[in-house]
Amino acid sequence: MSTTPETAxxxxxxxxxxxxxAQLLEAAQEVFVANGYHAAAMDDIADRAGVSKPVLYQHxxxxxxxxxxxxxxxxxxxxxxxxxxxxxxxxxxxxxxxTIHAFYDYVANAQGAFRLVFESDLTNxxxxxxxxxxxxxxxxxxxxxxxxxxxxxNHEQSMVLAVxxxxxxxxxxxxxxAVGDGTSLPQEHAADLVASLAWRGIRGFPxxxx
Numbered sequence: 001m002s003t004t005p006e007t008a009x010x011x012x013x014x015x016x017x018x019x020x021x022a023q024l025l026e027a028a029q030e031v032f033v034a035n036g037y038h039a040a041a042m043d044d045i046a047d048r049a050g051v052s053k054p055v056l057y058q059h060x061x062x063x064x065x066x067x068x069x070x071x072x073x074x075x076x077x078x079x080x081x082x083x084x085x086x087x088x089x090x091x092x093x094x095x096x097x098x099t100i101h102a103f104y105d106y107v108a109n110a111q112g113a114f115r116l117v118f119e120s121d122l123t124n125x126x127x128x129x130x131x132x133x134x135x136x137x138x139x140x141x142x143x144x145x146x147x148x149x150x151x152x153x154n155h156e157q158s159m160v161l162a163v164x165x166x167x168x169x170x171x172x173x174x175x176x177x178a179v180g181d182g183t184s185l186p187q188e189h190a191a192d193l194v195a196s197l198a199w200r201g202i203r204g205f206p207x208x209x210x
Contacts, residue, residue, distance in 0.1 A: 103169035
């Protein structure tokens, strides 16, 4: 459940350190997603979380530290989802579909964490750029391992195909969310369409028996 001024704990209420950290990250995500990094203020995050600024700074020395902690969580979530999708079946057609659906599920999440990863306004910051690039690379590495093993392609060839698949998934998912409310083209249907396109391409590489 999201944190709002009405639901945030009253100032002065005590929480275990880990629970407080989770609460601050949740509040920060709402503010960063709504305002972007540059327009977000630590005052706004503290108010959203129902804490004083000194409490916020006890956990995160600065705004960038808070943003990076949140970005790490968001990046780890989509990478884990893609890895789980690939492990969910031995059927490659279903693997492709599961991977596409993983990105659509991530983008459709009401909390909007994908905007921190794929639409960050701070990609000129090296620490942010490294994390954003890591998502594409880690997801593509996981996909490329399957492609290489099944099609007998080398690492470079497999990575080109894998990066293409990952790009197709995340860009189309963001487009779907941006242009509609999910009623004219439901999420499942949109993801199935893209999965069908991806499978028509990837199945052209014959499965290796080696």
